[in-house]
Amino acid sequence: MIGRRLRIFGTRRTLSSQLLALQLLIIVAVLVVISGLSLAQASATFQREQGLRVQSAAENLAASPTVRQLLASAQPRIRTALQGAVESVRAVSGLDYAQLTDPDGIIVVATDPSRVGQESAAEGAGARTGRSWTGLAETSTNTAVSPDASVQSQVPVLDADGRIVGVAIVGREYPSVWERLAQSTPDLVIYLAVASVLGAVGSILLARRVKRQTMGMEAGEIVDLVRQRQAMLEGLKEAVVALDPSGRVVLLSRSAHDMLGLDEDGVGRRVEELGLDDRVLDVLRHPSDDGDQLVLTGDRILVFNTVPIEASGRKVATVTTFRDRTELSEVQSKLDISRTSSTALREHIHEFDNQLHTISGLVQLGEYDEVERYVDGITEHRERLTSTVTDRIDDLGVAALLIAKIGAAAARSVTVALDDASHLPRLDDDASRDLCTVVGNLVDNAVDAVLEQNAADAVVRVRIVADADGIEVEVADNGPGIGTEDTDRVFEQGWSTKGTSLDGHGFGLALVRVVCRRRGGEVGVSDRVEDGRRWTVFRAVTGSGGRTR
Structure with missing residues (x-):
């Protein structure tokens, strides 16, 4: 029976489970892509928003009267009123660090004392010549081992005479990949849960629809049925030809191929394109109530029997069996x-x-x-x-x-x-x-x-x-x-x-x-x-x- 489950090659997974597994793989792949796009979008958004904040804070620091007056005579590691100005700007802006450098780029005042005496980021070197800069800069002391990035703004500091006496630097540490991923995890979990539920429901519904169309058979059973049909067709001495309602060949057994003398496989082609005799074409296309019909083609006498196949009240195919009656x-x-x-x-x-x-x-x-x-x-x-x-x-x-x-x-x-x-x-x-x-x-x-x-x-x-x-x-x-x-x-x-x-x-x-x-x-x-x-x-x-x- 068609609905009988075949177990020739051992236990097989059901169609619904296979579709569900495929859906889950697709969902995971989509989530990976979405995660990557989300991280890239979050990075761009972070740089844009934080860039405006650090630039505004750096401009305020550079415009402070105290900074403009004392920065020219400031010495590293000597506390002055500049330290209070730097701390005030960082606290008000809510950013991670603020620094002041001399005209050579050496940090003289910083909210992080360990940075004093070091050279500022090379990306903003243009500020030393009077051009403000805002962008992504490396702030690690050993970039070869563990580079740390931050969104940083460097603004030149001018004294009362308009000379550049230093640079005001304000920055925001760039979050790591894991930190950004952790921030996105709640949304990703929601997406995954919703997608999994939808995928599971869709897989079950799709599997039911497919099984209705395949008369309740699983994918492995269909494969076995096709193999058995092929073996049966190869083993039949009688030839078999099946045509769809438009006259296209959907089935052609090896014996039919040999008896009709076809040069190549005709499956998928219209029967008129096979180069057959008019009498053979007429028998293949038009079923007869007279039973067997004898047809002479080439040096063979063939006996044809053509019957229509109907489903739901309409003709879906025409199947013709014939045998060689010459001998x-x-x-x-x-x-x-x-x-x-x-x-x-x-x-x-x-x-x-x-x-x-x-x-x-x-x-x-x-x-x-x-x-x-x-x-x-x-x-x-x-x-x-x-x-x-x-x-x-x-x-x-x-x-x-x-x-x-x-x-x-x-x-x-x-x-x-x-x-x-x-x-x-x-x-x-x-x-x-x-x-x-x-x-x-x-x-x-x-x-x-x-x-x-x-x-x-x-x-x-x-x-x-x-x-x-x-x-x-x-x-x-x-x-x-x-x-x-x-x-x-x-x-x-x-x-x-x-x-x-x-x-x-x-x-x-x-x-x-x-x-x-x-x-x-x-x-x-x-x-x-x-x-x-x-x-x-x-x-x-x-x-x-x-x-x-």
């Missing part, structure tokens, strides 16, 4: 020949019974001389009939067939005559069987044709000639003939003047064409006038495949 048709033809031979033998047995009764009566009457003449006459007639065939036809199978056909036709008041120009050497077994198929079907078709008009002089002429190129078979009859409009159709499978393919008619001449084409030859029909009578002539050539041994 079966040839066997059936050989059986027909055997049946004809058996009928002829029964007729001969009946005739022999009558002859034996005649001989018995003559013996009882004591007419022994008459018995001798009667037996000699019978023997001469049989030898003449047999020698007419065997003197020209050396192949035993074909000769036996002709003798049987001649006798069977004679019983139906039809004369089957072998042309004096006929000559046929001994053939190999395959060639002999194929030639019997050709001759038997052509003679039967001719006999049936002359019987249609109930003529008293119904005649069928047979000529068989073998040469280096192959074997030529010509069968002519003085029947009603074939209409010009039907000349091209006479060799089509299922076409017959005696009935339809459902009645078992219309395959003899089609089979003749299959055999001729397989051996590199062809068969045709034409009209000819001789002795004031119109003859219908079938001419079949088996090609080089009819070589003798």
Whole structure:
């Protein structure tokens, strides 16, 4: 059953769990990206906001009258009123540090005493020449080991005469990555929780929808089903072709590919693009209520059965199965020949019974001389009939067939005559069987044709000639003939003047064409006038495949 859970490859995760795991992976990936973007955005925002604060504080410090008056004479590590001015600015602004440097950039006053005597950040060196600067600066004493960054502003300090007497520096320490991440953690946790819930609910709903569409099967079960279907298609001797409503091939088994003689895989292509015969296309596209349909394509006779597949009241596909009936048709033809031979033998047995009764009566009457003449006459007639065939036809199978056909036709008041120009050497077994198929079907078709008009002089002429190129078979009859409009159709499978393919008619001449084409030859029909009578002539050539041994 389709819904049955398969466990060929062990326990598998359900579709919902797989979708949930995939959703969680996507969520984690998205959160990582969002975290990175959040950190970058937070850094930009921090630099912009804190840059304005440190610049304002540095300008206030540089404009302080105390700083402008005392900075020029300030000495490192000597406490003056400058220390109070620096501490006041840092406390009012709420920033991390404030510093004052001499014109050479050496820190003389700082809220952090350990920085006194050190050189200020090189990024703001322009302030020493009169240009204010605000930006990100390294403040670590050992930047190679542990660089610390801060948002810093440096503003030149001018005395009463407008000379640069130093630089006012105010900064805010830049938070580390972990600090910024810790600040964002509450929001990220909320995002993760919401996304996880939504992902889980979405995964469950999606899994239910997918399982409804897949008839309750899990992903692994679908894979197993596809593998089993492929194995089944490869193992089927019958060919399978499936088309969607638009005529596009959705399934093509290997045997179908080989039987139709396709050069490449046709799955996904429209059936009209495969280069198939019109008859094959018609059968594939249009299901028939008549059951099996026989189609001749190339040198094969194929039996097609096409059925529509419907779901929810609408047509969703057309599935066609077909098999090769070429060998079966040839066997059936050989059986027909055997049946004809058996009928002829029964007729001969009946005739022999009558002859034996005649001989018995003559013996009882004591007419022994008459018995001798009667037996000699019978023997001469049989030898003449047999020698007419065997003197020209050396192949035993074909000769036996002709003798049987001649006798069977004679019983139906039809004369089957072998042309004096006929000559046929001994053939190999395959060639002999194929030639019997050709001759038997052509003679039967001719006999049936002359019987249609109930003529008293119904005649069928047979000529068989073998040469280096192959074997030529010509069968002519003085029947009603074939209409010009039907000349091209006479060799089509299922076409017959005696009935339809459902009645078992219309395959003899089609089979003749299959055999001729397989051996590199062809068969045709034409009209000819001789002795004031119109003859219908079938001419079949088996090609080089009819070589003798």
